[in-house]
Amino acid sequence: MIKEFVTELKGVLKKELPGVRAQHAMAPVRMEDLKRTFRHDIPPRQSAVLILFYQVGDQIRFPLTVRQTYVGVHSGQISLPGGKRELSDQDLSVTALRETEEEIGIARESVRMIGALSHHYVPPSNFNIQPYLGYLDHTPVFVKDPKEVDQIVEVNVSDIIAPDLRKKTWIKPYQGVKIEAPYFDIQNRVVWGATAMILSELSEIIKQTQYGNE
Template identity: 40%
Template sequence: MIDTSFHAFTEDLRQRLQRPLPGEAAHRKMASSNRYRMGIKPNERTRRSAVLICFYPYQQSVYLPLILRPQYDGVHAGQMAFPGGRMERFDENLVRTALREAQEEVGIRVSDVKVLGLLTELYIPPSNFFVQPVVGVLPYCPDFYPDPHEVEAVIEVDLETLLDETIVGDSQIEVRGVMVDAPFYQIQGHRVWGATAMMISELLMVMDT
């Protein structure tokens, strides 16, 4: 049986996601210094992708998983992220993309996920992707089975940690040989910055309005 407090959280979040989203106002709070200065726009080669922000109950609290990407020859190597990836031709929509990718990357049973709504689609210039954050819930704490080719580690984060304003910091980060000022969330020894931090910022703003 679902914990009644988790059920209340789920219903409240579902309702909040139906309201107008804060979008760029939330994104700018955690955007790196070069994001808007460079003025890079989507183009005809921009691809679509989606990630799953999936809450679940555990020990009288609410959790969600982040993943640590392994080191590889790519723009997002070694970064913290939500499970997700590119839309394939056989995906009927971006919600399906988010669910499929979460199942492939960390073993979430997608048939058990209840989708609550969407956050604002976000353009990621380094990889030239539009990414759609999909918010869902599981009624239980899942066992994770990370794909070692895609995921170095699964980091389970409780909601209280995300709501703690002291985890927000700012520092210089090297991006493709250029040093940029980047806000971040310090979570379990990892710095969560870039698009993932911008999504978290919007999620927190939605929960606070």
């Protein structure tokens, strides 16, 4: 199943990506206000994340990480494995693979890359995120980095295309601010913000495959 799924994904990725339209379907209500609030004097920092597919039984899954609690705007949030580009990274795909290995213990050489989604800018942290898609031809054994990752959540791809798992709630992203935001209800967890917006574009792509019509 995983190889057929990947073949279909590659075919869809050759078309025009859904991009901002799909991302904004899961954007917080005050997205434009937030962009005006966070004005940075330096260029965005380049970063990358990896959506890593693998098969378990008759399900295709990918991992999300629950961040550790720390001083910062993304403390404790649920995200895709990834991080900022280092000077030693040849390109952003290397960043995605390196960070995935560091955070959840998946050897970079075991990942087969599929392609990339549209980039996504995050105003609060001034990060420009490039999402990549990859897959494993075996069931992974995750080893989390306890300094960065509190938990690993394994998500069924079917969860991000299920309309009843798209909900809204009020969120306090930082002190003094409360916003209404759409989110994916993943195993009773709130997956919102940049991660939800990236997954929203992914869902539009998966819907164009046979897997999205099952």
